[in-house]
Amino acid sequence: MRGNKRMTTLSIMKFGGTSVGSADALRAAALLVRAEHAKGTQVAVVVSAMSGVTNLLLDGADIASRGENGWQDLATTLQARHADTVAALLTTAAEQSLVNERIATHIGEFRALCHAVEVLGEASPRALDAISSLGERICMHLMAAHLRESGCAAEAVRAMDIIRTDATFQAARPDFEVTRDLCRTRLLPLLRNRSVPVITGFIGATASGAITTLGRGGSDYSAAIIGSVLDADEVVIWTDVDGVMSTDPRIAPNARTLPTVTFREISELAFYGAKVLHPLAVRPMIEHGGTLWIRNTFNPAGPATRIVADSSAPSASEPLKAVTAIKDQSLVTIEGRGMLGVQGIAARAFGAVARTGTSVTLITQASSEQSICFTVPSPNSSRVVAALNTEFTGELVRKEIDRIWDRPSVVIVSVVGSGMSTVPGIPGRVFTALGNQQINILAIAQGSSECSISLIVSTEQSDDSVRAIHALIVA
Ligand code: ASP
Numbered sequence: 001m002r003g004n005k006r007m008t009t010l011s012i013m014k015f016g017g018t019s020v021g022s023a024d025a026l027r028a029a030a031l032l033v034r035a036e037h038a039k040g041t042q043v044a045v046v047v048s049a050m051s052g053v054t055n056l057l058l059d060g061a062d063i064a065s066r067g068e069n070g071w072q073d074l075a076t077t078l079q080a081r082h083a084d085t086v087a088a089l090l091t092t093a094a095e096q097s098l099v100n101e102r103i104a105t106h107i108g109e110f111r112a113l114c115h116a117v118e119v120l121g122e123a124s125p126r127a128l129d130a131i132s133s134l135g136e137r138i139c140m141h142l143m144a145a146h147l148r149e150s151g152c153a154a155e156a157v158r159a160m161d162i163i164r165t166d167a168t169f170q171a172a173r174p175d176f177e178v179t180r181d182l183c184r185t186r187l188l189p190l191l192r193n194r195s196v197p198v199i200t201g202f203i204g205a206t207a208s209g210a211i212t213t214l215g216r217g218g219s220d221y222s223a224a225i226i227g228s229v230l231d232a233d234e235v236v237i238w239t240d241v242d243g244v245m246s247t248d249p250r251i252a253p254n255a256r257t258l259p260t261v262t263f264r265e266i267s268e269l270a271f272y273g274a275k276v277l278h279p280l281a282v283r284p285m286i287e288h289g290g291t292l293w294i295r296n297t298f299n300p301a302g303p304a305t306r307i308v309a310d311s312s313a314p315s316a317s318e319p320l321k322a323v324t325a326i327k328d329q330s331l332v333t334i335e336g337r338g339m340l341g342v343q344g345i346a347a348r349a350f351g352a353v354a355r356t357g358t359s360v361t362l363i364t365q366a367s368s369e370q371s372i373c374f375t376v377p378s379p380n381s382s383r384v385v386a387a388l389n390t391e392f393t394g395e396l397v398r399k400e401i402d403r404i405w406d407r408p409s410v411v412i413v414s415v416v417g418s419g420m421s422t423v424p425g426i427p428g429r430v431f432t433a434l435g436n437q438q439i440n441i442l443a444i445a446q447g448s449s450e451c452s453i454s455l456i457v458s459t460e461q462s463d464d465s466v467r468a469i470h471a472l473i474v475a
C-alpha cells in the first residue's frame with residue numbers, strides 16, 4: 001500500500017511503439033510529458049522501441065542463425081530509421097551528435113551480435129534478449145534528448161541498472177525487493193530534482209548483469225513494476241487507441257471506449273487477446289493500489305479507460321462489457337469411453353502438452369468424462385497431438401482412449417464482464433444471440449470467477465460471433 005510521505009503526485013507515463021514511432025509521435029508524447037511535469041507532477045517516462053523495431057531486430061537474429069545474408073541490410077535500415085528521426089526531431093548539434101553516437105554504438109552491437117549468431121548457427125534466448133533490447137536502448141535517448149531540448153530536464157536511465165530479474169531469458173521475472181532498492185536509489189533523487197527519468201521498457205538484467213527481456217509487449221509490465229516499487233500515484237499506458245474498447249472497432253464499428261474496467265476484467269481481456277495491456281502489468285498495480293489508465297497519445301483529450309479495483313460494485317445494468325476473439329487456435333480432443341472414472345488422465349494429458357512448450361488457452365471436459373477438449377495455438381497443434389499419442393500409447397492400444405485429434409482453424413470468442421455473476425441468464429442471452437445467427441458453438445468454458453464466458457467457433461464464424469455478442473453490449 002502507498003505511504004503518505006510524498007506530497008507531490010508521481011506519474012509513470014509509458015509510451016508504446018507507435019507513440020514513439022516517428023519524430024511527430026515523439027513530439028506529441030513529449031508534449032504530454034511536459035504538460036504533466038508543468039503541473040508540478042513528478043514524472044517518470046517508460047518507452048518502448050519505435051514501432052516495428054523489435055520485430056526487425058528479431059528478424060535479424062533469425063536470418064543470422066540460418067546463416068543467411070540480410071541482417072546487414074537490416075542493420076542499415078535500423079540505422080537510417082533512427083538517424084532520420086534524429087534529423088527530424090532534434091535541433092541542437094550537441095544533442096544530435098550525442099544521440100547519433102548512441103545509435104552508432106547500438107547498431108554496432110547489433111552487427112556484432114548477429115555476426116556471433118551467424119558463426120554459432122544458433123540464437124540462444126540470451127542472445128535474443130541482447131539483440132531485441134536494442135530498440136528500447138536507442139529510443140530512450142531520442143526521448144530524453146528531445147525533452148531536454150524543449151526545456152524539460154531529462155535523463156536516460158537503463159532498465160538494466162534498475163530492474164533486477166531472474167535468468168529466464170525472453171520471459172524474465174523481476175525480483176521486486178532488489179528492484180525496489182535499485183529504482184528508489186536511482187530514480188527518487190532525479191524526481192526530487194524535477195528531472196524526468198526516461199527508462200527503457202521491456203528490459204531488465206540478472207544479478208551478474210546479463211540483459212534480459214520481460215517478453216513481447218513487456219514494456220507495460222516495466223511501467224507497472226516501476227510504478228509499484230516507487231509507490232506511484234498513477235501509471236498511464238499511452239497507446240494508439242482510445243483506451244479499452246468494447247470490441248475491435250474494425251469488426252464492429254459501433255465499438256466504444258469503456259470508461260472503467262476492473263482489474264479482473266482487464267486480466268481476462270488481456271489474456272483473451274485485447275492487445276491494449278500486457279497481462280502481467282495488472283498484478284503489481286492491484287497490489288500497490290495506484291491508478292492505472294489507458295489513454296491515446298494521438299487523442300489525449302478523447303475517451304480513456306481507468307482500471308479500477310474489483311470491489312467497485314459490478315454494474316448489474318452492464319453485465320457484459322467487452323468481447324474479444326483469439327484467432328489461430330486448434331481444438332484438441334481426447335475421446336474415449338474407457339476414460340470414465342480413470343484417475344490422472346487429465347494430469348498426464350496436460351503434462352504431455354506442457355513438455356511441448358505449449359500453453360493451453362482454454363479447457364473443457366464433458367461431465368461424462370468421455371472427452372477432454374482444449375485449445376492450443378495452431379502452430380503447436382501437431383506437436384501436441386503427437387505428444388499425446390505417445391503419452392497414451394497404452395490406452396489407445398487397449399481402446400480406453402478411442403482417438404486424439406485436432407480441429408484446426410478455430411477461434412476463442414470471450415465475453416467479459418464482472419456483472420454477469422450477479423445477473424442470471426447471461427449465458428442464455430449469449431447463446432441465443434449466436435443461435436439467431438446460425439453460429440455453431442464447438443465448445444464452451446466459463447471461468448470460475450464468473451467474469452467471462454468463452455466459446456469456440458470456427459474461424460469463418462468469428463467476426464459474426466463477435467458482432468452478435470457485441471450487439472448485446474452496445475445496442
Ligand atoms: N518493444 C517490445 C516489443 O515490441 C516491448 C514493448 O513494446 O512492449 O515487444
Ligand code: MG
Nearest residue numbers: 016217220276
Ligand atoms: Mg504493447
